[in-house]
Amino acid sequence: MQKGIYRNLSSLLRAPNSELRTRPSKKVLLIFPREKGIKFSNDTRYPFPVLGLTLLAALFPKTYEVKIVNEAVEKIDFDAEADLVGITGLTCVIQRAYEVADRFRKRGVKVILGGAHPSLLPEEARDHADSVFIGEAEGVLDQVIEDFETGQLKPFYKNREWSHLRGMPLPRRDLLSKRHPPFFKVIETTRGCPNRCEFCSVPTINGHRYRLRPLEEIDRELSSIIRKKGEYLFLADDNVTARKDHALGLFEIFKRHQVRWMGFTTVQIAEHEDLLRKAQESGCVSLFIGFESLNQENLDGVSKRFVDAGELSKRVKTIQDHGIGIHGSFIFGFDGDDRSAFKKTVNFVQGNNIELPTFSILTPFPGTPLEKRLEKEGRIFDRDWSHYDMSHVVFEPKGMSVQELQDGYLWAQKYICAPRSILKRLLWGPKNHFFYFLMSNFVLRGAQMDVIRRIKNSQPRTITNSQISITQ
Numbered sequence: 001m002q003k004g005i006y007r008n009l010s011s012l013l014r015a016p017n018s019e020l021r022t023r024p025s026k027k028v029l030l031i032f033p034r035e036k037g038i039k040f041s042n043d044t045r046y047p048f049p050v051l052g053l054t055l056l057a058a059l060f061p062k063t064y065e066v067k068i069v070n071e072a073v074e075k076i077d078f079d080a081e082a083d084l085v086g087i088t089g090l091t092c093v094i095q096r097a098y099e100v101a102d103r104f105r106k107r108g109v110k111v112i113l114g115g116a117h118p119s120l121l122p123e124e125a126r127d128h129a130d131s132v133f134i135g136e137a138e139g140v141l142d143q144v145i146e147d148f149e150t151g152q153l154k155p156f157y158k159n160r161e162w163s164h165l166r167g168m169p170l171p172r173r174d175l176l177s178k179r180h181p182p183f184f185k186v187i188e189t190t191r192g193c194p195n196r197c198e199f200c201s202v203p204t205i206n207g208h209r210y211r212l213r214p215l216e217e218i219d220r221e222l223s224s225i226i227r228k229k230g231e232y233l234f235l236a237d238d239n240v241t242a243r244k245d246h247a248l249g250l251f252e253i254f255k256r257h258q259v260r261w262m263g264f265t266t267v268q269i270a271e272h273e274d275l276l277r278k279a280q281e282s283g284c285v286s287l288f289i290g291f292e293s294l295n296q297e298n299l300d301g302v303s304k305r306f307v308d309a310g311e312l313s314k315r316v317k318t319i320q321d322h323g324i325g326i327h328g329s330f331i332f333g334f335d336g337d338d339r340s341a342f343k344k345t346v347n348f349v350q351g352n353n354i355e356l357p358t359f360s361i362l363t364p365f366p367g368t369p370l371e372k373r374l375e376k377e378g379r380i381f382d383r384d385w386s387h388y389d390m391s392h393v394v395f396e397p398k399g400m401s402v403q404e405l406q407d408g409y410l411w412a413q414k415y416i417c418a419p420r421s422i423l424k425r426l427l428w429g430p431k432n433h434f435f436y437f438l439m440s441n442f443v444l445r446g447a448q449m450d451v452i453r454r455i456k457n458s459q460p461r462t463i464t465n466s467q468i469s470i471t472q
Contacts, residue, residue, distance in 0.1 A: 026083040026149075027065045029104075030057060033087060033096040034071040038454075039447045040092065040389050042358060051186045051236050052088060052115070054171035059141050066175060071096075073179040078103050084148060088115035089125070091365055092389040098128040105130070110153060112144070117385070119205050120367035122156055132156050135205055138163030162206075165191060165213040170221055185225050186234045189213050189250055193238040195266070197292075198302040199331070199362060199370040202238050210242050215249045222257045232285075235263035244275060251282035262286040262327070267307060270315035276322040285433050286356065287319065288327040294344055298334035302370070316352045325355040325432040331390075332409050333362035338399035342408040346415055353429025355437040356444070359413050360390035361405065362397075391451050406455070414452050417445045 030053045050070050057066045069076055085104045089097035094117040101111045105128070114133030118125035122132045131144065131153045140157045147153050165188075192207045193200070226233075233254070240263040241247040254261055260283045267289050269275055279287075293299055296309040319326060330345050349357045364371035364380055365388060374380050374395050381402075382394035393406045400408070415421060422441040426434060 025063050025065065027081055028057075028060060028067070028084045028086065029080060029082040030066065030068045030086045031076060031088070031097075031100060032068075032070045032072070033076075033089065033093050033100050035093060035096050035386070036071075038386075039450045040391070042444065042447070050088075050176070051171060051188060053086075054173055054175060055168070055188075056086065056137065056141075057172040057175055058169040059137075061145065066172065068172070068175040068177075070177060070180070071100075074177050076100060078107075082109050085109055085111045087111065087113050087129075089113060089117045090115065091117040091120075091385050092387075094118075094125075094385050098125075101128040110148065112153075116201060116205060117366065120201060120365070126155055130155075134158035136163055162192070162209055162211065165211050166217070168213065168217065170224060173225070184232050184234055186236055187218070187221060187225075188236045189218050190237045190240060190242070190246070194242055195239070195304070195306070196369075197290075197304055198373070199365070199368055201365045201368050204367050206238070210239075212243060212246050215246070215253060218250065219253050219256075222253065222259070226257050226259060229258040231259055233259045233261040235261060237264060239264055239266060241265045241269050241272075241275060241279075244272065247275060248278055251278045251284075254282035254284075259283050260285045262288065264288045267291065267312065267315050267319075270318040273318070273322070276319060276324065280322045280324055284324050285436055286325045286327050288329065289319075290329045292329065292331045293334055293337070293341075294348055295334065295336045295341070297336040301335060312348070313352055316354065320353070320430045320432060323430075323432050325437055327356040327358070328354040329358050329360065331360050331362050332412070333393065333395075333397050333405050335398045337397065337405075339404055339408060341399075342412045346412050349416060350421065350425060353425045355425065355429065355432065356440050357416050358444075359409060359416065361393055361409050362395075363388055363390045364395055391455060410452050410455060413448055417441070417448045419445075 032050045032053060050068070053068050053070075057068060060066050067080075082104070085101070087097050087101055097113065097117075101113060105111050110131075111129045112131045112133060113125045113129040114137065118129075118132050119134050122134050125132045132155065133140070133144075134156055136159055137144075137157070139159045139161070144153070144157055190213060191211045192209050193202050194208055194210050196203060196208065222233075240250070262285055265287050269279075269287065291307075291312060292302070292304060294309055294312065299305065299307050299309060316326060316328075328349065330349070332341055332345070345359070348354075362370070364374045371380070379396040380394060381396060382392070384394075387394050391409070393402050393409075396402060397405045419442075422438070422445070426437055426441070
């Protein structure tokens with residue numbers, strides 16, 4: 001799920017014990033749904049902890065018994081005793097979310113749907129739920145609980161303003177299955193993104209205003225979860241360095257706790273070597289950077305004018321020279337792309353030794369500016385939400401056929417996750433955190449190859465190496 005929930009519940013959570021004892025005891029089941037046997041290209045053998053549901057769980061009254069089920073690692077007990085079920089839904093798994101919701105509602109259990117897809121298409125989600133959370137739940141969950149207890153749940157709940165991040169309770173990590181790996185801790189330090197990328201749903205769900213969590217509260221949370229030197233920390237923020245002063249303060253905290261961390265940022269960080277130096281000193285292992293395209297026309301067209309395509313190689317080297325590896329994201333299918341985009345991108349990744357590359361197909365997620373534009377142009381032909389996994393073509397591209405885009409993506413993905421390609425990047429590159437990236441590449445490779453096989457088996461033909469040659 002994508003994050004949410006806290007502030008106006010603080011008075012409820014601080015209520016006197018006598019007041020809490022008057023609340024009826026309820027059983028709540030929070031579910032992260034997944035289709036059985038279906039993998040996505042960013043899946044790992046051991047899934048990252050689901051931060052959003054642990055944050056949500058922390059907001060329920062202490063008299064409520066809350067359980068979290070991540071269907072990626074455990075089965076849902078549809079006969080479980082539950083008074084309320086909350087289900088988060090990404091677009092690519094929303095059909096499964098609806099199936100789960102329908103089964104519980106058939107038993108008479110109240111169901112609330114939330115997360116990315118229900119927030120973007122609440123009317124659709126309402127057909128499968130008693131209530132729908134639109135956007136963040138902070139400031140409205142207390143009202144939801146009151147309405148639930150009085151039997152007067154409303155169809156929709158939406159916060160009237162973006163919440164502050166002060167006073168967030170600690171996530172209920174203790175509710176996660178033991179199958180979640182203990183060596184990755186996930187935290188949130190900021191929310192929202194000031195950029196306006198056409199294809200991104202984050203501003204629609206979390207807003208453009210960049211909100212900061214107080215540094216002292218982040219420090220306290222780390223003190224409660226970091227047990228030893230060198231533990232790995234993953235930042236769920238959409239852009240951890242959008243406010244330089246906050247980032248510098250954050251890095252000092254990470255340095256003091258002696259963690260190793262990964263987070264999301266933009267390639268613009270290469271313009272601030274003091275920020276890079278502090279990130280390195282604070283234990284930064286990897287930065288996830290959305291390069292998206294090597295074509296300036298594409299970047300300009302999707303509101304990423306702040307990126308200079310001609311400077312990308314230089315900026316990559318600057319980041320790597322500071323001992324930080326790059327998890328680079330690239331997207332195929334922009335209007336300026338033709339069949340040459342696959343070869344150019346693969347050559348860029350290999351030539352610049354991008355430690356951990358990921359490829360995607362441009363996807364017009366509901367509610368995004370991209371979806372509105374392509375719908376207006378009559379180019380979206382597939383509304384099967386299970387195909388909105390960034391590995392299927394669901395619209396008519398401009399510079400190539402649908403089949404060429406699909407096949408080119410599969411070819412590039414297969415090339416880049418081949419053992420020979422992985423070893424070449426890592427052995428010829430700067431060798432930043434070599435064993436971490438070696439493990440990460442091969443862990444992701446399993447899911448990537450599964451996606452390739454699944455899509456190829458459903459396609460009439462695939463592109464061959466003779467059709468697209470690679471410069472070694």
